[in-house]
Amino acid sequence: MRKLSYGMNVTVDGYISAHGPGHLSPSGDIGWSVPSDELFQWWLEREQANSLSLYGRKLWETMSSYWPTGDEQLNATAAQVEFARNWRSTPKVVFSSTIEKVDWNTRVVNGDAVAEITRLKAEDGGPMAIGGATLAGTALQAGLIDEYLLVTHPVLVGGGTPFFVALDNWVNLELVEKTAFPDGVLLTRYEKRR
Secondary structure: OOOOEEEEEEEEOOOEEEOOOOHOOOEEEEEEHHHHHHHHHHHHHHHHHHOEEEHHHHHHHHOOOOOOHHHOOOOOOHHHHHHHHHHOOOOOOEEEOOOOOOOOOEEEEEOOOOHHHHHHHHHHOOOOEOOOEHHHHHHHHOOOOEEEEEEEEEEOOEEEEOOOOOOOOOEEEEEEEEEEEEHEEEEEEEOOOO
16 A cells, blocks of 8 residues: 655644735745745755646646756756756646646546545555645545654745645644754654554
């Protein structure tokens, strides 16, 4: 059975993206989450360890707007070049009812996300990562996530898109890793207790 991880950059008050200044603009501001070189390298190594990436529509649109040519960008670091190459080559599944055409080693699922993620977890293969608050929330509520990675940045934004959704039942976790990065960023990795 494959392991499913959910990890993102998050604010101290629990958001993965913030409302704009004065809360007048919609969610989507992630300017607070620019990674240090050390943190970017850590994310790269996590991505290289995954055999399959699962995306919700919004995160897919964000990632696919930059990483297909991220290695061609002026001033791209060696890690960014490697991230772009890894992103293109890693198999991806996008869960969306509105996206019809994808590229870069990707397929679209527009049916039951829980059924498809359950099927993928039951297959032989390496670890999978899930991203996007809505999709991850669906998988969390269905009890499909095995590991949570919170990369907490020292900022309070007051509102936006939360990392976690409301749950019907508690999920007991065990802390398995804690790592400090520059600029006060802290990684905490938890596994679901069996």
